[in-house]
Amino acid sequence: MTTEIKEKLDQTDEAQDENQETVSIRVEDLIVGRKINNPIYDSNGVLLLAAGSVVNSRFKQLLRDRNMPDVNIHNQDAAAVSLSAAFSGDSALDPGQGIFSTELTEKLDKLIESGSMFVANTGPAVRDSMVIHGCKGYDQEHREKLFEQQQEFGESLDGMMRGALNGDVPKGSEIAGMAASYLTQLTADADSVISAAAEAGKDETLSQHCLQMSLLGMAIGTELNLDETNVRNIGLCGLVHDWGMVRVQDKIGSWRRKLNPIDRMEVQKHPIFSLEMLEDVAGIPSVVPVVCYQVHEQPNGLGYPRNRTQNMIHMFARILNVAHCYVSLTTSREDRPALMPYAAMEYLLRQTNDKTIDSAPMRALLNLLSLFPVGSFVTLTDGSAARVIRRNQNLYTSPIVQIIQTADGKAADPMDPDNILDLNKSHHEIDQALPTPGKDEIDLSSELFDGQI
Incomplete structure (x- = not known):
């Protein structure tokens, strides 16, 4: 013994x-x-x-x-x-030091570590002024204008990113104007704006990714009862946080693919590149650099560039991280098609278990889009096909839908108000989620999905 x-x-x-x-x-x-x-x-x-x-x-x-x-x-x-x-000076890479440090990042790190990143409202919550449309379709004329605006904003934002990369500094007021415009439209009809942005973003450019993230981030912030200033700042951060990817693209090409370790390291530098590009932009609120620096951090400490954990990540960054994950999952890459919106929502709900994403903004996203997200397609128990057009308060599995095809395969009249159903008040239920027509989407069971966001 x-x-x-x-x-x-x-x-x-x-x-x-x-x-x-x-x-x-x-x-x-x-x-x-x-x-x-x-x-x-x-x-x-x-x-x-x-x-x-x-x-x-x-x-x-x-x-x-x-x-x-x-x-x-x-x-x-x-x-x-x-x-x-x-790549570190010592064998042991200090996770607090991240990939590399600059004078700019060191200042931000000190601010973050001081614990002064609280968020407080100074005015009424934007949610109090949101227009609830209930069982009502979209205004088609207004929707066409939304598509045009999304295209214009995309071209303008792309020009700003390229200009900033080449030393042509854009005005902060121009960027803030986009966020302010989005906020006005969100309060008027959030469901229509979010679905229109998703449709307009099919060209999958970096600028459209930023626009969708900005809009979705603002909507999540609204759902979390933030005021106008805070919601607008979230939108502003969403518009500019990925500008450093332009510099990365010039070095490694497309980032929407399976990355080798060297390319992944380059991608993980882009928040610092974004800070450098934004440093000379006048009129940017002081919170913007902090948030842009932290959007890709994760509550479990496995994000980048500094491996920060929950309490050391700004609330706006945690919100935009959820928006980024949803937009990325529903966007195709070279190595996989896009996930169906329902599958993306299901996957993200699982990610809250290990704190890959923050549960509070994820819950807000669920409230905002429903389990069958606004803009997605489903079949009902009577065999008809429908499109989800509006959330239905907190009734995640019973959104408001518009019938687009009858059970026998005939096109439904889009102008018939009887084809718009509140599933909470209807005898119909959702039977299954469908891929978006023309988008080759996959579900979680597909071998093409490797769990990478």
């Missing part, structure tokens, strides 16, 4: 000695196909991977299944299995 205890103590001492020679590496940073020369243990000294083994996808998934966001790697192996370690 004494010998057995001594052996266990010796093993524990060896494990502790081993831990002193290891560094913590994010599981997501491990490079598949790289060989380790030293064993990998968990915090209890249990062997996870033997010396001489090769890191593979199965090993990474095993660590995820064990809820291990980080793993201790021997100093001698760190640089070989992780670019984050390889």
Whole structure:
């Protein structure tokens, strides 16, 4: 018995000695196909991977299944299995330092760490002035104007991004004007504006991505009872937060594809590039750089560029992160088609469990779009096909829909008010979600979806 205890103590001492020679590496940073020369243990000294083994996808998934966001790697192996370690001055990459630091980011980091990022309303909540349309269709004439405006805003924003990259600094008032216009339209008919923006954004350019994020972020902020100034600032941040991607695109080409570790590192630098491009823009509220810096952070600490956790991420950034995830999932990439809106919503609800996204803005998004999002297509229990046109308060599974095709496949009259149904008051229910016509969308069961946002 004494010998057995001594052996266990010796093993524990060896494990502790081993831990002193290891560094913590994010599981997501491990490079598949790289060989380790030293064993990998968990915090209890249990062997996870033997010396001489090769890191593979199965090993990474095993660590995820064990809820291990980080793993201790021997100093001698760190640089070989992780670019984050390889590109740091020391083998151990300090997660607080992120990818790289500049004088500008250091100032923002000090502000963030001071804990002075609270949000307070100074006026009435925008939600109090929202017009609720109930079981009513869209104003088609107004909708056409929305499509035209979305196209114009996209071209204007693209010009601003390109100009800022080349030293031609845009005016902050021009950007703020877009956010103010969106706010006015949201209060008049949020459902119509959000669905029109999604349709107009089918060209999937960076500028349209920013426009959709801005609009959706403002709508989420409204749902969270923020006032006009706060909602407008969210919209402004959404419009400019990804400007640094223009610089990344020029270096690596399209980012909507499966990225290798080097390209992923370039993408993760874009918040800092955005800050540099916005530094000389006059009239930008002081909150904007902080939010743009943090949009891609995650409450669980696995975001970038600084691995911040929930309480160290600005509320506006957490809101825009949810908007970014939804827009990205419902947008096609080179390596996968877009997710169906229902599938995207279902996937994001799961992401709140491990705090990949913040639950409060996610709940607001659910209230805003419903489980079957505004603009998506469904079949009803009578066999007819319909389009979701409005949310129905907090009745997530019973939105307001417009019949577009009868059960026998005939087109329904779009002008007939009887074809607009409040599913909470109808004997019909949603039977299944459908892909958007002409968009080759997939659901979560598709092998083409790898879980990457």
